[in-house]
Amino acid sequence: MAIMLETDPAICNGCVADSEISPSIRRGTVVVKNPQGLHMRPANRVSELARGFRSSIVVRNGAKSADGRSMINLVLLIVEPGTELCVEAEGDDAEAAVNTLVEYLGAEDWEC
Amino acid sequence: MRMSSFIVRDAIVPRLRETSKESVLRELVASLVTAGQIREEEIAEIVSGVMRREALGSTGIGRHIAIPHSKHVGVNQLIGTLGISPIGIPFESIDGEPVHVLVLLISPPNKPGEHLRALECVVRPMKDDKFVDQLRSAKTGDELWALIDGGE
Secondary structure, X not given: OOOXXXXXXXXXXXXXXXXXXXXXXXXXXXXXXXOOXXXXXXXXXXXXXXXXOOOEEEEEEOOEEEEOOOHHHHHOOOOOOOOEEEEEEEOOOHXXXXXXXXXXXXXXXXXX | XXXXXXXXXXXXXXXXXXXXXXXXXXXXXXXXXXXXXXXXHHHHHHHHHHHHHHHHOOOEEEOOEEOOEEEOOOOOOOEEEEEEEEEEEOOOOOOOOOEEEEEEEEEOXXXXXXXXXXXXXXXXXXXXXXXXXXXXXXXXXXXXHHHHHHOO
């Protein structure tokens, strides 16, 4: 699984370009491989994982974005298998937050 | 896409009678039998599938709403029904509140995109408290149908 952390929004699909990126922002992209897509149960798990961090977390699917702590908003992203998501976190544990969510979202088997 | 794209109009239950999670799910599944969408002998298997899914984590999403669901080989396309419980059903929801608005979804296996779009279609209007209140206040299936057919 490729976990990409970077600060250039131009190469992060779905991330809004912003010329003044805070140094505390971390971003990563991930392709969803689970054959069922991001349905309610894994969306709930993502929101639980996100609540474990102090950073604010946004998950983007193209132009749509969701608060990573909100299972409802994550479901509204309609994440089908093969979708590339951008995970963006801002805060003192942003890097760990992005790594954790990217790892979970990219797993083929969402046991939770 | 609206909820009316997959909710079976004749299966809508404006006043659910049952009071427990499993019995109300059976009542909703039975409404799909009455509406001619599934066979009576499939009720037990579908209810069992929905309850297995609930055991993995409640589909009570808070604010008195639940979206119980399951896959079933007996349906060729995603179907659903809507039921309103006047008294509220204990559902182990994320906010601990009883559930008054239930949307049951039955989808065919191997059509995850259809299921995801239907979920979005249910969740989106439910973010509006006024819409949820209107559903809870509706007295008839026709009123409920008008609400889910007339939204965004």
